[in-house]
Each structure stands twice: as structure tokens, then as C-alpha cells.
Amino acid sequence: MVSRRAFLSGAAASVGGSLAGPAWASAPERSLRPLVRPDGFLARTIPDAADIIARADLGGRVGFAVADATTGEMLEVGHPLYGLPPASVAKAVTTAYALDRLGPGYRFRTRLVSDGVLADGRLDGDLWLIGSGDPLFDTDALAGMARSLADFGVREVTGQLRLATDALPTIYQIDPGQLPHAGYNPSISSMNLNFNRVHFEWTRENGDYTVTMQARSASYSPGVQTSRMVIEDRDYPVYTYEDTEARDEWTVARGALGNGGARWLPTRRPAAYMAEVFQTIARSYGIVLDGPAFSEGAPTDAAVLVEHVSEPLEDILRGMMLWSTNLTAEVVGLLATQAGGVRPATLAESGAEMAAWMEERLGARTPHFVDHSGLGVDSRIRPQDMTRALVSAGPNGLLRNLMKDIPMRDASGNPVADHPLSVVAKTGTLNFVSTLAGYVRLPTGRDLAFAIFCADLDRRAALTEAQMERPPGGRSYNGRAKRLQQALIERWGVIHA
Structure with missing residues (x-):
């Protein structure tokens, strides 16, 4: 090296x-x-x-x-x-x-930590997800952390899922001059998942469309609610975007869809996106997490429960x-x-x-x-x-x-x-x-x-x-x-x- x-x-x-x-x-x-x-x-x-x-x-x-x-x-x-x-x-x-x-040799480290007490599968306190900005972090890696948390013995969390977001500034988009649906122009934060993109897919059957919005990776495709797509009867513009308090709201022109297809769309709320996907996957392991809540930093005395380490x-x-x-x-x-x-x-x-x-x-x-x-x-x-x-x-x-x-x-x-x-x-x-x-x-x-x-x-x-x-x-x-x-x-x- x-x-x-x-x-x-x-x-x-x-x-x-x-x-x-x-x-x-x-x-x-x-x-x-x-x-x-x-x-x-x-x-x-x-x-x-x-x-x-x-x-x-x-x-x-x-x-x-x-x-x-x-x-x-x-x-x-x-x-x-x-x-x-x-x-x-x-x-x-x-x-x-x-x-x-x-x-x-620098490596990104994404951690699950807590300052609570774990006894008989019950974590009495909050569970913190700390991002380091890992740009390659995806749903497979997040699922691996949820699985390791279950293997560690956690079955219940009395507090909330909290996300520490202070590793990097949260930046809405790279270049404001790009089209709103450009997947290569995502938000940036300490919480980056799937290159901060959501997989939009549509299929046509009997003249109507079925739409999915997913945090897709090689092995997992959980649906998400932090991004929503609505089909509208128009030809142009192909996409519109609105940043609401609840989610990323997208519309797409029906005339542009054809018989089916897919594309990646940027997400403008990466921390909320990661929190939702983690809660969904953790639930599949029987761990129900309240929240999420967002804070700049985790407690300094928190113990590391799970750590994902990136490539060099x-x-x-x-x-x-x-x-x-x-x-x-x-x-x-x-x-x-x-x-x-x-x-x-x-x-x-x-x-x-x-x-x-x-x-x-x-x-x-x-x-x-x-x-x-x-x-x-x-x-x-x-x-x-x-x-x-x-x-x-x-x-x-x-x-x-x-x-x-x-x-x-x-x-x-x-x-x-x-x-x-x-x-x-x-x-x-x-x-x-x-x-x-x-x-x-x-x-x-x-x-x-x-x-x-x-x-x-x-x-x-x-x-x-x-x-x-x-x-x-x-x-x-x-x-x-x-x-x-x-x-x-x-x-x-x-x-x-």
C-alpha cells in the first residue's frame, strides 16, 4: 500500500x-x-x-x-x-x-450503536445508525447490518431508531441546472443508500400500469414510501418533482411510458430513505423500530453493536x-x-x-x-x-x-x-x-x-x-x-x- x-x-x-x-x-x-x-x-x-x-x-x-x-x-x-x-x-x-x-487505505464505517442496556434480547434505550458517507453503501449492506443486529441478540428496542447525520453536510443536489429526474444528480449526505437513487419500474397490463418504487440492490428490493410516483394524462413534461414534508412526490406522463420499463430516480431525503429501508428489513428479523429521529451526533459513550466497513x-x-x-x-x-x-x-x-x-x-x-x-x-x-x-x-x-x-x-x-x-x-x-x-x-x-x-x-x-x-x-x-x-x-x- x-x-x-x-x-x-x-x-x-x-x-x-x-x-x-x-x-x-x-x-x-x-x-x-x-x-x-x-x-x-x-x-x-x-x-x-x-x-x-x-x-x-x-x-x-x-x-x-x-x-x-x-x-x-x-x-x-x-x-x-x-x-x-x-x-x-x-x-x-x-x-x-x-x-x-x-x-x-481510508475506509468508510457505518455503525449501529447504543448507550442502552441489552438484556435477554431487549435493548433498553435508543438504537443509533451512524453514517460515514459511504458512497457504495446499498440495501444489501444495510440488510447485512440488520441480520448482524439480530445475530447479536437484539429482539426488541424500547427507544427509537435515531440517525446521526453529522459526518457530512446534507446537500440537496449536485447541480441545480440538471433535469429533476437525472439519477446522476442525487442528494449528498452522511447517509447514502444505492447512490441515493430509487428504482422506479412500471409494467402495463390490460391497458393499465402497475408502478413500484424500490430500494433495489442485488438481493433485496424493498418498497419505499419516502418516494411516490403518480401517472398523469399528459405527454410533457415527462417527469415533475415536488419536495413535500412527507416524501418526494413524482409524476410521470402516461404518454411517455410505453409498455413498460424502469429507471433510477434521485432521492432528496437520503437519511429518511435509509431509515425507512432499515426499519423494513429489521422488521423481517422481528425487530420493530419506532421513529426515526434525526440528530447530528450519537452519544460519545455509545457501544458499537454492528459495523460495516467499506473497501479501501x-x-x-x-x-x-x-x-x-x-x-x-x-x-x-x-x-x-x-x-x-x-x-x-x-x-x-x-x-x-x-x-x-x-x-x-x-x-x-x-x-x-x-x-x-x-x-x-x-x-x-x-x-x-x-x-x-x-x-x-x-x-x-x-x-x-x-x-x-x-x-x-x-x-x-x-x-x-x-x-x-x-x-x-x-x-x-x-x-x-x-x-x-x-x-x-x-x-x-x-x-x-x-x-x-x-x-x-x-x-x-x-x-x-x-x-x-x-x-x-x-x-x-x-x-x-x-x-x-x-x-x-x-x-x-x-x-x-
């Missing part, structure tokens, strides 16, 4: 002895040094970066920077100092931030980088900020702390984060600073090992087997925003670090709410952006080999 700071050592010592060394100062819009080109016919076939960008015809702006990942030497740039939305590439920064502040943070972050789970990014980012001595109330406050950390530790200039996942389009990173961060992390560091393989593709979009370039990176996609940042290993063994940011923010801003889920031209933009990214990587793989 590497230490929490080892991943940052990488090639930092070789960049002039400082993360803010002269190799990075005042980079021009285009490379000042002549590009090294191979001789002969091949040299004449390599398109210039500007030509590659022009042919993509994306509109908006494209910025990129590529450097030698070992020495930090900047090799080629285009608009490197213009800050653009990183989208989910921000998760690479969040990963480095969390590893530095928490360490790769390193493994959690590997999954986050692969699946780009927003909730995980926000939780680990908030915890990293708290580990630095700041208790943020909002994601923007925590994002500002991560930006300050990026400036201090990675030598970035004026990064701006409104969250830790990249879901908010108002975050900004300069391509040069993102590349610089990757150099600081090192071509063989832990950050690289947590990134996913990016296959190189042919002109038809099919992966090329045994391609001479090996690419690992983090992707990012928002409407009319496409980003990629990571490492390229050349056939010679040389490692490059790069960032490519594409964004047409005017086109994005012009979208109506009805267009946001499937924006006109969005799929074409994303495809052309990805082909541009591949073409730039192919170019670098030849001229810098």
Missing part, C-alpha cells in the same frame, strides 16, 4: 525541483520549439494540430496541452491557458485530492474513475476538505478548497471548481494545468493506475487490437462539452501526459429544458470531439516517439 503522499512524488522532483518550475512558466498558445518530425513520406502525412481541430468543426473552443510525463517538458499546446469546463475529468483532480488528504479508498476511487459516479466524487471531495480542517456547507465551498489545494500542491493557476464531480458546467481548468497535474502525479503513479484504458479506434470507430499506443485517461462529457486527460505510452516506452478540452458553451446555453436530455446535434458533437481527441493522440504518438 502506498502512502497518502507517495503518488504525488512521481516526477515532481525532476521538474526543476519545484511543482511550479520554469518548464511551465508562461506557455505560449503554440509551441515555441520546432516540432520533431519523422523523415520522409510519413512526415508529410501527419496533419498539424490546428488542421485536426479545424476539420472537427466543433465550434466553441478547443484547448490542449501535451508534455513529457517524466521531465515535464511541454511538447505542444493549443489555447493552453484558457480555462474550460473539465466535466468528469475533474474526478481525476478529486482522486488526487482524496488520496493526498485521506490516504489510499483506492478501490473505491478505481470504480469511480471507471464508472464516473458523481456521488462518490462529491463524498470523497467533501471528506478531503474536512480532513484539511475546513467544514464546508456547500459543494462550491469545498470546490474552492480543492482549487486552493491544486494551486499549492500541483502549481495550477486559477482553477475553479463548483463541485468535485465536474457535473457543474461552471468549473474551469486550463489544459496546461491539467497536464501539469498529471506530470506531478507521475507516469507510473497511483493516479495513472486508477485510470481506465482508452482504446484507440479506426476510422469506423472500432477498437484497434494491439495498437502501438497505450492510453489510460479520464473522460468527461456534458452537453456540448467533451474532455479527455491522461497518459500515452509510446512504443519506445516514452510517456506523455495530456489534456484535451472541447466546449461549445454558447450552443449549450441555448438549449431549452425540453432539449437537455437529448440535445439536437449533441451526439454528433460528442462523436466529432472524440475523433479529434484520438487524432491528436495519434499525432503525438508519431512525432514524439
Whole structure:
């Protein structure tokens, strides 16, 4: 297991002895040094970066920077100092931030505790459920805790089920600019269950619909009352949402349902959601729990009855980088900020702390984060600073090992087997925003670090709410952006080999 700071050592010592060394100062819009080109016919076939960008015809702006990942030497740039939305590439920064502040071996712990007395199966006192923000905690894990409580000998609880919610601030949603039913935009709290999503399923029989709202996991699917769905006779909007005192109230357009289907919807009351599911499962073991009640913290002298321990943070972050789970990014980012001595109330406050950390530790200039996942389009990173961060992390560091393989593709979009370039990176996609940042290993063994940011923010801003889920031209933009990214990587793989 590497230490929490080892991943940052990488090639930092070789960049002039400082993360803010002269190799990075005042980079021009285009490379000042002549590009090294191979001789002969091949040299004449390599398109210039500007030509590659022009042919993509994306509109908006494209910025990129590529450097030698070992020495930090900047090799080629285009608009490197213009800050653009990183989208989910921000998760690479969040990963480095969390590893530095928490360490790769950090584990989340969810506990059942009590300061009451247990005798003959009767717990005389309250039962506390203490969340730590575990982003992977699901109904299976909660059921395991209920089963362990029964195995511990608890048959009756005279007090209430109480939930301690002080591990993290409760945040209503990641990005208020998203559609209300976007499952990737859930609430955040110390009590996270099933990524704070509810499984909505509908089936049609004899012209009518049956609807279920469940806390579904691999082995359990308990129904919930904290979220309710009503079908209404309309075609648009597909979903409406209202946050009432009792529950999340949803409606769905009958005209959009077809013969059946399912989707995950966000929950805006995660602690109440977890309490309801736990009470339901505990009841199946014969344990009836009154409540719930919510408090900031549990009694300090409470005894631990049951504990669920997560996987190490390193493994959690590997999954986050692969699946780009927003909730995980926000939780680990908030915890990293708290580990630095700041208790943020909002994601923007925590994002500002991560930006300050990026400036201090990675030598970035004026990064701006409104969250830790990249879901908010108002975050900004300069391509040069993102590349610089990757150099600081090192071509063989832990950050690289947590990134996913990016296959190189042919002109038809099919992966090329045994391609001479090996690419690992983090992707990012928002409407009319496409980003990629990571490492390229050349056939010679040389490692490059790069960032490519594409964004047409005017086109994005012009979208109506009805267009946001499937924006006109969005799929074409994303495809052309990805082909541009591949073409730039192919170019670098030849001229810098």
C-alpha cells in the first residue's frame, strides 16, 4: 500500500525541483520549439494540430496541452491557458485530492450503536445508525447490518431508531441546472443508500400500469414510501418533482411510458430513505423500530453493536474513475476538505478548497471548481494545468493506475487490437462539452501526459429544458470531439516517439 503522499512524488522532483518550475512558466498558445518530425513520406502525412481541430468543426473552443510525463517538458499546446469546463475529468483532480488528504487505505464505517442496556434480547434505550458517507453503501449492506443486529441478540428496542447525520453536510443536489429526474444528480449526505437513487419500474397490463418504487440492490428490493410516483394524462413534461414534508412526490406522463420499463430516480431525503429501508428489513428479523429521529451526533459513550466497513479508498476511487459516479466524487471531495480542517456547507465551498489545494500542491493557476464531480458546467481548468497535474502525479503513479484504458479506434470507430499506443485517461462529457486527460505510452516506452478540452458553451446555453436530455446535434458533437481527441493522440504518438 502506498502512502497518502507517495503518488504525488512521481516526477515532481525532476521538474526543476519545484511543482511550479520554469518548464511551465508562461506557455505560449503554440509551441515555441520546432516540432520533431519523422523523415520522409510519413512526415508529410501527419496533419498539424490546428488542421485536426479545424476539420472537427466543433465550434466553441478547443484547448490542449501535451508534455513529457517524466521531465515535464511541454511538447505542444493549443489555447493552453484558457480555462474550460473539465466535466468528469475533474474526478481525476478529486482522486488526487482524496488520496493526498485521506490516504489510499481510508475506509468508510457505518455503525449501529447504543448507550442502552441489552438484556435477554431487549435493548433498553435508543438504537443509533451512524453514517460515514459511504458512497457504495446499498440495501444489501444495510440488510447485512440488520441480520448482524439480530445475530447479536437484539429482539426488541424500547427507544427509537435515531440517525446521526453529522459526518457530512446534507446537500440537496449536485447541480441545480440538471433535469429533476437525472439519477446522476442525487442528494449528498452522511447517509447514502444505492447512490441515493430509487428504482422506479412500471409494467402495463390490460391497458393499465402497475408502478413500484424500490430500494433495489442485488438481493433485496424493498418498497419505499419516502418516494411516490403518480401517472398523469399528459405527454410533457415527462417527469415533475415536488419536495413535500412527507416524501418526494413524482409524476410521470402516461404518454411517455410505453409498455413498460424502469429507471433510477434521485432521492432528496437520503437519511429518511435509509431509515425507512432499515426499519423494513429489521422488521423481517422481528425487530420493530419506532421513529426515526434525526440528530447530528450519537452519544460519545455509545457501544458499537454492528459495523460495516467499506473497501479501501483506492478501490473505491478505481470504480469511480471507471464508472464516473458523481456521488462518490462529491463524498470523497467533501471528506478531503474536512480532513484539511475546513467544514464546508456547500459543494462550491469545498470546490474552492480543492482549487486552493491544486494551486499549492500541483502549481495550477486559477482553477475553479463548483463541485468535485465536474457535473457543474461552471468549473474551469486550463489544459496546461491539467497536464501539469498529471506530470506531478507521475507516469507510473497511483493516479495513472486508477485510470481506465482508452482504446484507440479506426476510422469506423472500432477498437484497434494491439495498437502501438497505450492510453489510460479520464473522460468527461456534458452537453456540448467533451474532455479527455491522461497518459500515452509510446512504443519506445516514452510517456506523455495530456489534456484535451472541447466546449461549445454558447450552443449549450441555448438549449431549452425540453432539449437537455437529448440535445439536437449533441451526439454528433460528442462523436466529432472524440475523433479529434484520438487524432491528436495519434499525432503525438508519431512525432514524439
